[in-house]
Amino acid sequence: METLLNDFSVGLFFMQALILLIVIVLMRVFAWKPILDALQTREDGIQEALESAENAKLEMQNLQANNEKLLKEARAERESMLKEAREMKEKMIEDAKTQAQEEANKMVSNAQLAIENEKKAAVAELKSQVANLSIEIAEKVVREELSNKDKQAKLVESMLSEATLN
Template sequence: MEALVEQFSLGLAIWQAIILLIVIFVLGKFAWKPIVNGLDERERGISEALASAEKAKLEMARLTNENELLLKEARAERDSILKEAKELKDKIVAEAKGEAQDASLKILEQAKVEIEDQKNKALAEVKSQVSSLSLDIARKVLSKEFENQGKQESFVSDLLKDVKLN
């Protein structure tokens, strides 16, 4: 350090101070303002970007909330539609069962009526055949019985005895 103090020159120090002041003046006049303006502009741009990012964040939060609400509404609507579809299906199935039961009851009723009709027709036919056979048998019996005139007269007198006059 002593060597430096020995080599110290007052003139050189003054010239260095003058050059330093000139450099500071020139930098202050020509470079300082543009640098400060650039820094101010950059600071403004950064603050605007931060504000814009904050706005975007708030907008994203708002959109997220809206999306959640829409999703809830869509789920509720889906559940409602599914419930209505299930109720409609149950109603259709119940109606189909009811109609099937009604149709089967009608078919059974028609079958019973038809069976009754067939039975009545069969009974009528049997009665007709029985009466026909009875008449044939009676005719044959009577014709055998009344071949003789004496038997006819005795039969008529027996019938007249059974009849009472008032």
């Protein structure tokens, strides 16, 4: 420590102190201020980016909420459309069944009426043929009965005996 005190020069100390002060002033003017400004600008940029990210996050949450709402509305609308389509399908099927049943009933009715008419016509024709056959048979029997005089007399007597007078 003694060597330091012996080599100590006051002029050199002041010169070095003056140079140090000049370097500090120069550094402050030319280096620290731009460095501090750059740091401040960077800090402001980072802060703005954070705020922008936060705003974007909030906007994304709002968009997601809106998307969910739209999805729910779309699903509800789809369900109502499907329900309406099912109801229309069921109504159309029911209408078709009703119409088919009415047509079937009408066809059965017409068929029964036609069968009844054909039956009546067949019965009438059968009666007519039976009557014609009965007349022919009676005609043949009467001819044979009336061809003989003895048989005519017997026939008249039997009819008279069967007939009762009031």
